[in-house]
Each structure stands twice: as C-alpha cells, then as structure tokens.
Amino acid sequence: MIGKPLFSAGESDERAEGEGSVTVPTPLARFLTPSKRLSDEEAFEILYNPRRRHTMAFLHRRGRPCSMEELVEHISATENGVPIGELSNQQRRRVYVSLYQTHLPLLDETGAIEYDQERQRIAPGPAAPELIPYLETPTERPVPWRAYYRWLLLAYAVVGGAAVAGLVPVPSVWALALGGVLLFLGLAALHGLDRRR
Known part of the structure; x- marks a missing residue:
C-alpha cells in the first residue's frame, strides 16, 4: 500500500464553486501552490487511493486526454476483473460517482489533472510529470x-x-x-x- 490515509474523518476544507461545492481534504490543500515541487510524502498522499492511481496511469499510457466514460469503463473493468463489455450499470455507476464527487476534483485541485466537468474531459495536469515516476513499478512477467x-x-x-x-x-x-x-x-x-x- 502506498503512503498513509489522506485525511482523518472530519478534516476537510470546503471550497464553494457555484452550486456544487467541492470538499478538498485539508492535507491536500497545501499542495495547491503550482510552482512548488512535490515531496515523496505528498506524492504518496495524492496517489494513496487506487482510483487516483488508475486515473493517472491511464492518462499516462494514453498520452492524450480521455472522456469520463472511457476512464470509468477502464477503472470499472480493472477493479471487477471483467471485460468492458461485461460491466453492469451498477459497477460503472459506483466508479463514476466516486470519481465525479471526490477523486477527479481532488486531482484537478492539486494540478495532477485538468478536469473539465462540463465537457467530461480529463487531461494530464502540470503536476502529472512529478507523479508519474511514483506509478512506475518494475513490471513482473505474468504467470502463464x-x-x-x-x-x-x-x-x-x-x-x-x-x-x-x-x-x-x-x-x-x-x-x-x-x-x-x-x-x-x-x-x-x-x-x-x-x-x-
């Protein structure tokens, strides 16, 4: 497991944005200075959650922006160990809700991604190159x-x-x-x- 939990229950920093407010965990609020380089601990905290790691790895492998639907399908299929064509609506919905409400706004706030909610488009952000090395692990040959x-x-x-x-x-x-x-x-x-x- 990478790092430690991002925040304790009750620790949050409310940032109002129009009708929907986004809750950013207090420890992540300190990463919002764009010129600052991330420490190992900060990168581990951002990538602590598997869905955030999957998001960053998926964008890195693609090398171009993706739609929310593509990201949801990829993560749902990975988590459930089934092909995309066999995913149920409930499996997709579970991932969509957590990405939409929590993980994508958080990654956007920290500069890891650029998230356009209206167009449902996700692209690597200015901090993405700093996070990619933490995703790269030695590839193990799968057992045949x-x-x-x-x-x-x-x-x-x-x-x-x-x-x-x-x-x-x-x-x-x-x-x-x-x-x-x-x-x-x-x-x-x-x-x-x-x-x-």
Whole structure:
C-alpha cells in the first residue's frame, strides 16, 4: 500500500464553486501552490487511493486526454476483473460517482489533472510529470496459468493413455484419477494465491 490515509474523518476544507461545492481534504490543500515541487510524502498522499492511481496511469499510457466514460469503463473493468463489455450499470455507476464527487476534483485541485466537468474531459495536469515516476513499478512477467493448465491436461492424458495401454504400471484407475484431481486442485490453489497478491 502506498503512503498513509489522506485525511482523518472530519478534516476537510470546503471550497464553494457555484452550486456544487467541492470538499478538498485539508492535507491536500497545501499542495495547491503550482510552482512548488512535490515531496515523496505528498506524492504518496495524492496517489494513496487506487482510483487516483488508475486515473493517472491511464492518462499516462494514453498520452492524450480521455472522456469520463472511457476512464470509468477502464477503472470499472480493472477493479471487477471483467471485460468492458461485461460491466453492469451498477459497477460503472459506483466508479463514476466516486470519481465525479471526490477523486477527479481532488486531482484537478492539486494540478495532477485538468478536469473539465462540463465537457467530461480529463487531461494530464502540470503536476502529472512529478507523479508519474511514483506509478512506475518494475513490471513482473505474468504467470502463464493457461499454459500450466494445458500442460497438466496434456501430461495427464499421456500418462493416462500409457497406463490404460499397460505401458506404465499404476495401482488402479482410481489412483490415477485421484492423482489427476489432486494435481489440478494444487495448481488451482496456486493460481488463486497468485491472483490475490
């Protein structure tokens, strides 16, 4: 986890802007001086929330502004682990509301993004280059779980075929079946642990 919570309950700085007021957490109000460079601690506080990190990473990868809809779809799909086409309205709405009410105004206030609420457009802000290095982590090679399942199935089919043909001695068909089930469950358990990390 990056940094510490942005603010304690009750700590806020109300800034009235027309009809809708935006609540900016008190600790972030000190970042609003545009000429000042961010310290490590300040950058960690801004990027503490996963949705703010996703927003900055998405804009950085795109290299151009995006619409609110594109950002909501990307974050919703990432959080729920489903393709964009399979997102429910509730999953989209949950992300939209938190971005609209909290995270985008906050990132806009700190200069991390430029957020045009009327046009629903989000672009990198003047402070974005300072935050990008904190998003870049060494890329880990993903574990090719599909390939592992395929190899397990192929190995099991070869050994099973050889056992049925009498080429490999096995105590019984039940022992062969139990061995295959245990191997599959072991692989599935490792896969589950990897996904939780």
